[in-house]
Amino acid sequence: MTKITPVILCGGSGTRLWPRSRAIKPKPFLPLVGDYTLFEESLRRASDRSLFDAPFIVTGGKHLEHVESQLGFAPDAQVIVEPAARNTAAAIALAALRLAPDQVMLVCPSDHYIGRVDAFVEAARAAAELAEGGWLVAFGIAATAPETGFGYIRRGEAIAGGGFKVDRFVEKPDLQRAVAFLAEGAYSWNGGIFAFRAGDFLKELGEHRPDILDAVRGAVQGGTQDGHRFHPHAAAFAQVPSESIDYAVMEKTTRAAMVPADMAWSDIGNWDALHDARPKDELGNCVVGRAELVDCREVLVESDGPRVSVIGLEGVIVVVDGDEVLVTSTAGVQKVGKLGGAVNQ
Amino acid sequence: MTKITPVILCGGSGTRLWPRSRAIKPKPFLPLVGDYTLFEESLRRASDRSLFDAPFIVTGGKHLEHVESQLGFAPDAQVIVEPAARNTAAAIALAALRLAPDQVMLVCPSDHYIGRVDAFVEAARAAAELAEGGWLVAFGIAATAPETGFGYIRRGEAIAGGGFKVDRFVEKPDLQRAVAFLAEGAYSWNGGIFAFRAGDFLKELGEHRPDILDAVRGAVQGGTQDGHRFHPHAAAFAQVPSESIDYAVMEKTTRAAMVPADMAWSDIGNWDALHDARPKDELGNCVVGRAELVDCREVLVESDGPRVSVIGLEGVIVVVDGDEVLVTSTAGVQKVGKLGGAVNQ
Numbered sequence: 001m002t003k004i005t006p007v008i009l010c011g012g013s014g015t016r017l018w019p020r021s022r023a024i025k026p027k028p029f030l031p032l033v034g035d036y037t038l039f040e041e042s043l044r045r046a047s048d049r050s051l052f053d054a055p056f057i058v059t060g061g062k063h064l065e066h067v068e069s070q071l072g073f074a075p076d077a078q079v080i081v082e083p084a085a086r087n088t089a090a091a092i093a094l095a096a097l098r099l100a101p102d103q104v105m106l107v108c109p110s111d112h113y114i115g116r117v118d119a120f121v122e123a124a125r126a127a128a129e130l131a132e133g134g135w136l137v138a139f140g141i142a143a144t145a146p147e148t149g150f151g152y153i154r155r156g157e158a159i160a161g162g163g164f165k166v167d168r169f170v171e172k173p174d175l176q177r178a179v180a181f182l183a184e185g186a187y188s189w190n191g192g193i194f195a196f197r198a199g200d201f202l203k204e205l206g207e208h209r210p211d212i213l214d215a216v217r218g219a220v221q222g223g224t225q226d227g228h229r230f231h232p233h234a235a236a237f238a239q240v241p242s243e244s245i246d247y248a249v250m251e252k253t254t255r256a257a258m259v260p261a262d263m264a265w266s267d268i269g270n271w272d273a274l275h276d277a278r279p280k281d282e283l284g285n286c287v288v289g290r291a292e293l294v295d296c297r298e299v300l301v302e303s304d305g306p307r308v309s310v311i312g313l314e315g316v317i318v319v320v321d322g323d324e325v326l327v328t329s330t331a332g333v334q335k336v337g338k339l340g341g342a343v344n345q
Numbered sequence: 346m347t348k349i350t351p352v353i354l355c356g357g358s359g360t361r362l363w364p365r366s367r368a369i370k371p372k373p374f375l376p377l378v379g380d381y382t383l384f385e386e387s388l389r390r391a392s393d394r395s396l397f398d399a400p401f402i403v404t405g406g407k408h409l410e411h412v413e414s415q416l417g418f419a420p421d422a423q424v425i426v427e428p429a430a431r432n433t434a435a436a437i438a439l440a441a442l443r444l445a446p447d448q449v450m451l452v453c454p455s456d457h458y459i460g461r462v463d464a465f466v467e468a469a470r471a472a473a474e475l476a477e478g479g480w481l482v483a484f485g486i487a488a489t490a491p492e493t494g495f496g497y498i499r500r501g502e503a504i505a506g507g508g509f510k511v512d513r514f515v516e517k518p519d520l521q522r523a524v525a526f527l528a529e530g531a532y533s534w535n536g537g538i539f540a541f542r543a544g545d546f547l548k549e550l551g552e553h554r555p556d557i558l559d560a561v562r563g564a565v566q567g568g569t570q571d572g573h574r575f576h577p578h579a580a581a582f583a584q585v586p587s588e589s590i591d592y593a594v595m596e597k598t599t600r601a602a603m604v605p606a607d608m609a610w611s612d613i614g615n616w617d618a619l620h621d622a623r624p625k626d627e628l629g630n631c632v633v634g635r636a637e638l639v640d641c642r643e644v645l646v647e648s649d650g651p652r653v654s655v656i657g658l659e660g661v662i663v664v665v666d667g668d669e670v671l672v673t674s675t676a677g678v679q680k681v682g683k684l685g686g687a688v689n690q
Contacts, residue, residue, distance in 0.1 A: 019654075292685050295677065308670045309364075309684045312677030313661070320670055325653045325663070327672055332640065332657030339654045340637050 003053040004128045004195070005103050006046040007095040009088060010039060010059035010067060010110045016270045016333075018342035019324035020302060028110040029066040032268060033277050039066070039110045043073035045117050046106070051125070053103075054078065056095045057110075060085060064229075083219075083234035088192070089248035090240045093205055093216040094232060101199025104131045107245070109192045113277050115264025123261035127195035130163045135257035136196040136204060138166065138250060140188030142262035146178035149269055151190040151246065153258050166256035169246060188258070191265055194245065201249065208252040215240040270333040271317045271326075275300040289320070298330070348398040349473045349540070351391040352440040352452045354433060355384060355404035355412060359456070361615045361678075363687035364669035365647060373455040374411040377613060378622050384411070384455045388418040390462050391451070396470070398448075399423065401440040402455075405430060409574075428564075428579035433537070434593035435585045438550055438561040439577060446544025449476045452590070454537045458622050460609025468606035472540035475508045480602035481541040481549060483511065483595060485533030487607035491523035494614055496535040496591065498603050511601035514591060533603070536610055539590065546594065553597040560585040615678040616662045616671075620645040634665070643675070 010028055014021060021027040028039040036044065046052040054076035059067050061081055071077055080094050092107055099105065106124055114120050127137040140153045149172060156167035169190060173181060181187035206213045219240065222233030250256055266277045278300075280286045285293055289303030294311045301308045303320035310318060315330040324341050336342060355373055359366060366372040373384040381389065391397040399421035404412050406426055416422055425439050437452055444450065451469055459465050472482040485498045494517060501512035514535060518526060526532035551558045564585065567578030595601055611622045623645075625631045630638055634648030640657045648665040655663060660675040669686050681687060 294680055294684070303670070306665075306668045306670050307686055308672065309681075309686055310672045311680050311684070312674035313672065316658070316661075316672070318670070318672050320651075323651045325648070325651050325665055325670060327653065327655045327658065327661070327663050329657035335639055335656050336654075339639070339656070341652055341654055 001125075001128060001132065002102070002104060004046075004051060004106045004124060005053045005099060006043075006055035007092060007105050007107045008039070008042050008055055008057045008110050009091055009107065010057060010063050011085065011088075011091070014111075015337035015342040015345075017268070017274065018336055018339065018345065019321040019326055020319055022321075023345050025066065026063070026111075027268065029063070029070060032274055033113050037070055038113060038268070040070050040073060041113070042108055042110045043071070043077070045114065045120055046108070046124075047073045048121070051121070052106075056080060056098065058082060058091045058095055078228050078230065080230045080232070083232060083237045085242070086237065086240045087242040088245040089205065089209065089212050089243045090216050090237075092194075092201065092245055093213060094220065096198040096201050097217060097220045098230065099198040101197065101202070103198050104128045105194075105196060105198055105201065107192070107194040111268065112191060113266045113268050115266075115277070116262075119261060119263035123259050123263065124195065126162050126259045129161070130159065130257050130259065131195045131197055131200070133161075134197070134200055134255060135159070135163070136200060136250060136253050136255050137163065137194060137257045137259060139191055139193035139261040140164075140258040141191045141193075141265045142260065143182055143187060143189050146175060146182045147189065148172060148175055148178050150267070152181055152187045153190050155186045155188065155258060155260075159257060163257050163259045166250075166258050169251045169256075188260060189265075190246070191261075191267065193261075194250070200255070204249050204253045204255070209241070209243065209248045212241050212243060212248060271300065271319065271328065271336065272330050272333045275317065275330075346470075346473060346477065347447070347449060349391075349396060349449050349451045349469060350398045350440075350444060351388075351400035352437060352450050353384070353387050353400055353402045353455050354436055354452065355402060355408050355455045356430065356433075356436070360682035360687040360690075362613070362619065363681055363684065363690065364666040364671055365664055367666075368690050370411065371408070371456075372613065374408070374415060377619055378458050382415055383458060383613070385415050385418060386459070387453055387455045387457075388416070388422070390459065390465055391453070391469075392418045393466070396466070397451075401425060401443065403427060403436040403440055423573055423575065425575045425577070428577060428582045430587070431582065431585045432587040433590040434550065434554065434557050434588045435561050435582075437539075437546065437590055438558060439565065441543040441546050442562060442565045443575065444543040446542065446547070448543050449473045450539075450541060450543055450546065452537075452539040456613065457536060458611045458613050460611075460622070461607075464606060464608035468604050468608065469540065471507050471604045474506070475504065475602050475604065476540045476542055476545070478506075479542070479545055479600060480504070480508070481545060481595060481598050481600050482508065482539060482602045482604060484536055484538035484606040485509075485603040486536045486538075486610045487605065488527055488532060488534050491520060491527045492534065493517060493520055493523050495612070497526055497532045498535050500531045500533065500603060500605075504602060508602050508604045511595075511603050514596045514601075533605060534610075535591070536606075536612070538606075539595070545600070549594050549598045549600070554586070554588065554593045557586050557588060557593060616645065616664065616673065616681065617675050617678045620662065620675075
């Protein structure tokens with residue numbers, strides 16, 4: 001098997017982990033679980049150079065400083081600096097056009113948490129084998145709850161040698177459908193992790209969205225290399241239609257496959273999900289920073305400085321970050337992104 | 346009637362309103378309800394110079410700066426600076442020895458809140474009239490709940506011309522007894538507000554605790570006047586036994602009387618009591634400082650700077666003060682004084 005080239009996407013900022021995650025230092029670049037940032041962990045997971053080639057990182061100019069200061073697990077990385085945000089189809093096409101057609105890409109978001117790295121590597125290996133057979137492969141992440149915040153993948157027939165054809169991709173369901181998906185068992189979460197040969201991806205993109213492919217190709221042809229950085233041509237890239245890989249390619253191709261991945265995955269999509277991913281004491285409490293908890297259960301405290309004293313609460317999250325203090329119930333985490341502080345940062 | 350001389354006691358610090366109230370700036374000197382501090386309000390209540398004489402303030406050296414910066418309602422005040430804390434019997438004796446024997450003193454703590462000033466003034470007038478008849482008069486504060494944190498006064502027979510003899514003083518009861526007191530109706534709270542002629546108080550103190558009287562007298566005789574400040578002799582005052590007026594005099598004298606006072610009184614004894622005393626919106630929320638509340642009821646937020654965002658909570662108090670953040674349930678306020686931050690300030 002040829003080596004796999006990780007393509008790490010460092011995209012938008014998000015507001016759901018505000019005030020810890022801010023526009024100026026978003027989620028991927030924070031040590032949310034453990035000592036390393038989510039971005040660093042995404043490089044670390046793919047740091048076995050007998051299996052993975054040097055990664056490509058696709059990011060925006062405003063995150064470049066964070067990226068380059070967190071390359072300890074991949075000093076050999078190439079960085080593609082997007083002049084503007086144009087969603088995942090364009091970001092992946094940028095990387096694909098910088099690779100040889102038969103190189104296998106493993107596209108990974110940089111803001112997710114994966115608890116079982118062994119399972120990730122095993123799934124990556126399986127996905128790469130399918131990719132070498134010409135498949136466009138999605139990781140099908142084992143669904144453990146009726147989540148309404150993710151897209152789903154319905155498994156089709158098995159492929160000889162491993163994996164499954166994709167029966168269909170399903171957009172974020174309502175709760176009733178999510179419960180039914182979980183009961184049926186053929187559905188897994190679409191976590192945005194994909195493997196394919198660069199040439200296969202570009203061929204499918206050219207078939208279904210030639211406008212995107214042509215525009216990205218123009219931006220790459222007019223681009224400039226500067227050390228490990230590649231800068232696509234800004235004016236050309238500004239013309240690229242903004243579309244996700246799911247819409248542009250995966251839902252349209254007849255060569256979509258999936259590999260099951262049961263790897264303690266979380267998108268750390270809100271403070272409650274972060275609390276879940278973290279180690280806790282026997283009462284379910286988790287403290288980062290200085291804190292004293294009295295008569296508390298399932299309380300998460302995170303402070304960047306001030307001491308936090310909490311008495312008599314259950315299922316509450318307290319975050320202190322600079323000039324902002326957030327106190328929310330577990331259920332209330334869904335509304336964090338709508339707060340004035342999060343919207344107007 | 347001769348004018349009343351207010352004697353304002355500015356004593357200990359307390360930890361139950363930590364972290365807003367701190368050893369270096371305790372409760373009386375904070376604007377906890379409204380624009381003025383509790384100390385300023387205690388002067389303001391007695392600022393009608395047709396009824397009240399210039400007040401005496403008894404305080405410790407460490408609070409002197411706060412006292413003297415908050416004398417706007419009593420620029421004519423005399424300040425007695427205690428060289429050490431020796432409880433209320435000694436503090437009141439200091440003031441009594443600086444007055445003529447027939448002057449009526451009105452002893453008032455400086456860290457309580459009184460919502461109905463008219464009722465206070467009316468009770469003060471009634472108490473002063475009894476004092477001129479030789480009674481030692483306690484304010485009997487209308488009990489509105491079975492509080493276990495206060496001493497109680499049981500009303501005895503009526504005195505011709507107004508007020509009642511005290512049947513007995515009762516120490517802080519357990520909840521069962523407090524409920525029974527409230528049901529019986531003859532009990533009121535002892536809020537530590539007393540009226541008597543200086544000479545009557547000193548005579549009773551000399552009868553029941555001559556050791557205290559003699560020691561305080563020695564400290565006054567050796568003391569020095571410095572502008573509006575009077576400094577008792579430090580070494581002499583250090584010898585004064587520490588005792589409350591309740592134990593030393595009120596529970597022992599046969600001349601104890603009480604006047605009922607229904608004046609929306611609160612000792613602001615914890616964060617929940619402070620929440621009660623403050624104006625609230627229609628959902629029971631109260632905000633001091635910058636805050637955004639979403640889906641909240643009965644939430645108190647107080648911040649000295651950072652913005653506080655609260656989602657989905659009921660009956661919770663959030664206090665941000667410098668390098669300390671407190672988040673507690675309403676029930677948890679009883680444990681605030683035991684927190685590491687409060688104990689080790």
